[in-house]
Amino acid sequence: MNIHEYQAKTLFEKFGVPVPKGATAKSAAEFDAALATLPEGPVMVKSQIHAGGRGKGTFTDGFKGGVKFCPTKAEAKEKAAKMLGNTLVTIQTGPAGRKVQTIYFTQASDIKKEYYLAILLDRATSRPVIVASTEGGVEIEKVAHDTPEKLHKVFVDPAYGLADFQVRELVFKLGFTGAEAKNAAKLIRNLYTMYWETDAAMVEVNPLITTPTGEVLALDAKVSFDDNALFRHPEIVALRDLNEEDPKEIEASKANLSYIALDGNIACLVNGAGLAMSTMDIIKHFGGSPANFLDVGGGASKDQVVAAFKIILGDPNVKGIFVNIFGGIMDCNVIALGIVEAVKEVGLKLPLVVRLEGNNVAAGKATLASSGLALVSGDTMADAAQKIVKLVAA
Amino acid sequence: MSILITPETKILVQGITGAFGAKHAQLSLDYGTKVVAGVTPGKGGQFFEHKGAKIPIFDTVAEAAKKTGATVSVIFVPPPFAADAILECVDAGLELAVAITEGIPVRDMVRVKRTMLGCKTRLVGPNCPGIVTPGTGKDSNGGCRIGIAPGYIHKKGHVGVVSRSGTLTYEAVFQLTSKNIGQSTCVGIGGDPVNGTSHLDVIKLFNADPETHGIILIGEIGGNAEVEAARWIKENCKKPVAGFIAGATAPAGRRMGHAGAIVGGAEDTAAAKIAVFKECGIEVAATPSDMADALLRAAKAKGVTLS
Numbered sequence: 087m088n089i090h091e092y093q094a095k096t097l098f099e100k101f102g103v104p105v106p107k108g109a110t111a112k113s114a115a116e117f118d119a120a121l122a123t124l125p126e127g128p129v130m131v132k133s134q135i136h137a138g139g140r141g142k143g144t145f146t147d148g149f150k151g152g153v154k155f156c157p158t159k160a161e162a163k164e165k166a167a168k169m170l171g172n173t174l175v176t177i178q179t180g181p182a183g184r185k186v187q188t189i190y191f192t193q194a195s196d197i198k199k200e201y202y203l204a205i206l207l208d209r210a211t212s213r214p215v216i217v218a219s220t221e222g223g224v225e226i227e228k229v230a231h232d233t234p235e236k237l238h239k240v241f242v243d244p245a246y247g248l249a250d251f252q253v254r255e256l257v258f259k260l261g262f263t264g265a266e267a268k269n270a271a272k273l274i275r276n277l278y279t280m281y282w283e284t285d286a287a288m289v290e291v292n293p294l295i296t297t298p299t300g301e302v303l304a305l306d307a308k309v310s311f312d313d314n315a316l317f318r319h320p321e322i323v324a325l326r327d328l329n330e331e332d333p334k335e336i337e338a339s340k341a342n343l344s345y346i347a348l349d350g351n352i353a354c355l356v357n358g359a360g361l362a363m364s365t366m367d368i369i370k371h372f373g374g375s376p377a378n379f380l381d382v383g384g385g386a387s388k389d390q391v392v393a394a395f396k397i398i399l400g401d402p403n404v405k406g407i408f409v410n411i412f413g414g415i416m417d418c419n420v421i422a423l424g425i426v427e428a429v430k431e432v433g434l435k436l437p438l439v440v441r442l443e444g445n446n447v448a449a450g451k452a453t454l455a456s457s458g459l460a461l462v463s464g465d466t467m468a469d470a471a472q473k474i475v476k477l478v479a480a
Numbered sequence: 481m482s483i484l485i486t487p488e489t490k491i492l493v494q495g496i497t498g499a500f501g502a503k504h505a506q507l508s509l510d511y512g513t514k515v516v517a518g519v520t521p522g523k524g525g526q527f528f529e530h531k532g533a534k535i536p537i538f539d540t541v542a543e544a545a546k547k548t549g550a551t552v553s554v555i556f557v558p559p560p561f562a563a564d565a566i567l568e569c570v571d572a573g574l575e576l577a578v579a580i581t582e583g584i585p586v587r588d589m590v591r592v593k594r595t596m597l598g599c600k601t602r603l604v605g606p607n608c609p610g611i612v613t614p615g616t617g618k619d620s621n622g623g624c625r626i627g628i629a630p631g632y633i634h635k636k637g638h639v640g641v642v643s644r645s646g647t648l649t650y651e652a653v654f655q656l657t658s659k660n661i662g663q664s665t666c667v668g669i670g671g672d673p674v675n676g677t678s679h680l681d682v683i684k685l686f687n688a689d690p691e692t693h694g695i696i697l698i699g700e701i702g703g704n705a706e707v708e709a710a711r712w713i714k715e716n717c718k719k720p721v722a723g724f725i726a727g728a729t730a731p732a733g734r735r736m737g738h739a740g741a742i743v744g745g746a747e748d749t750a751a752a753k754i755a756v757f758k759e760c761g762i763e764v765a766a767t768p769s770d771m772a773d774a775l776l777r778a779a780k781a782k783g784v785t786l787s
Contacts, residue, residue: 212590244590245591314585317560318560348731357647359645359671360644361648362736363730364767364768366730367750369729370729371767376729379736466769
């Protein structure tokens with residue numbers, strides 16, 4: 087689960103990670119009150135959406151930049167009015183962009199130097215890793231590729247926790263001295279505590295900055311959480327912003343389906359994540375384009391199949407449907423009955439190819455054959471994939 | 481032979497009184513697997529009954545193992561309690577814990593994995609379909625089925641299958657059995673980013689098993705476990721190996737069902753992994769329908785008989 091920058095910074099403050107002073111506004115009427123909480127002087131105006139690349143983004147009406155430096159509060163108010171309610175397109179949003187529903191004003195800081203700091207899981211060691219670099223404010227992938235020696239990493243032993251010597255190692259490698267070193271050490275330690283205690287999946291600060299007065303501040307904040315751990319963090323769940331999620335994905339999660347919208351035109355309904363991914367792959371392999379990832383899980387019920395069909399058909403780009411079920415334990419006939427019921431309920435004007443295999447498959451195929459539905463059967467995954475690609479292309 | 485488990489292996493089931501655990505305990509008993517104990521704290525002294533079998537239930541894993549001789553546990557405990565269930569197996573000194581549970585928090589698994597360092601207990605999973613060593617009876621009955629895989633699609637033989645995904649494993653096994661090619665053992669290592677046994681661990685076991693003549697290695701996007709296994713195969717494994725990677729069309733940064741299936745960087749895409757497979761002499765299946773055929777091609781090239 088992702089949260090907004092302003093929410094992440096509220097968490098930072100709670101854990102003792104210093105951030106520039108800031109305030110949010112969700113309507114133009116709130117601009118003055120928000121700006122009044124900041125000291126006089128330059129202000130940053132920041133569009134709040136769950137996507138990176140905001141500063142270099144462009145709004146659909148042509149206004150450039152989702153993050154702006156403004157020398158005065160008056161100008162900040164003017165720029166904020168252009169962003170709020172407008173749709174921002176960045177390298178991460180896709181061409182549709184995201185509607186900006188919250189503006190975050192922050193006091194503009196004097197920057198002495200920019201750094202990079204992140205904490206995430208290192209899969210190879212199964213331990214948290216803290217990644218830090220003196221190359222802040224730029225794309226970290228580029229730093230990793232071009233100058234890997236400028237990327238410093240410490241791996242945290244989960245039995246002991248983050249050790250002091252590891253914090254010192256990072257602080258010295260980043261070249262901090264004096265008061266800055268002390269402040270940076272405290273920030274790193276507190277950020278790690280937040281990462282660990284909130285079950286974060288990733289915490290990224292880019293840039294982390296120093297100011298001429300020796301402060302060390304998190305100028306930006308990107309935080310995501312482990313979905314599996316949300317059950318023990320109701321305070322994090324409360325931060326979820328449904329405006330940032332695809333309505334079809336929200337509906338799917340209510341039906342306990344794992345659904346991700348893509349931009350193709352062949353909808354997929356599959357059981358199992360691995361099979362669902364490779365169903366998308368095989369469609370592409372035969373020249374088609376998948377409209378979604380949809381895993382109905384290992385023990386899908388008839389109701390779930392009906393819900394899945396409704397979600398799939400809610401996508402206007404869909405020109406055909408591919409149902410691929412390997413019923414190991416799951417009864418193929420249950421799936422077949424679900425398909426028949428779903429089609430009767432929601433209607434079907436698109437080509438449908440069904441590949442059923444596994445437990446009680448004969449009964450499932452008989453159910454489909456006697457239903458009178460205009461569907462096409464596929465024998466293997468390859469056979470079925472070729473059939474749906476051909477039908478959609480026709 | 482086989483790896484990890486044999487038809488003689490004695491199994492205990494943690495969470496045997498839950499609907500999911502009970503159903504699969506029954507299916508394993510039907511398959512002929514030696515399910516000898518159940519564990520549900522607070523229900524010790526009761527029995528799990530199925531078709532005339534009376535399986536004793538214990539409060540703790542240690543007691544269940546001691547009284548019944550079980551050496552392997554299969555875990556169906558809900559996610560908030562699953563990490564604790566795994567550690568209970570470690571404490572009881574079991575040989576193997578197979579965690580089926582899906583949705584265990586990453587932080588819990590990070591701690592479990594650290595705690596298990598140097599312990600004799602091996603963990604398979606979590607979020608996995610389990611392990612099957614097929615038997616010689618009808619529909620491969622008489623084998624050892626741990627977890628949730630359909631037993632009947634298997635056939636006793638000489639191909640080892642290792643995968644993160646349940647349904648893709650079934651797909652591969654079904655293709656093999658349809659071609660009359662049997663399996664030595666099929667291992668689902670699970671779709672989570674932090675898991676116990678890796679692709680490489682299983683490959684090493686298959687390589688050392690004289691009854692395994694060929695291997696199907698199924699992977700997906702995310703992490704570098706498949707790459708690590710492929711590089712080892714290149715240096716050490718003479719057996720024919722076929723590989724498949726799911727997720728070539730997955731968009732970057734999105735979690736594709738499995739918590740571990742997320743493209744983080746350039747190294748863990750499907751294309752990058754497939755390139756390494758090819759470079760390491762692994763016969764790559766172009767589509768999931770091609771997995772058994774890919775292994776047949778690899779076997780033919782090395783002059784190995786699979787059936």
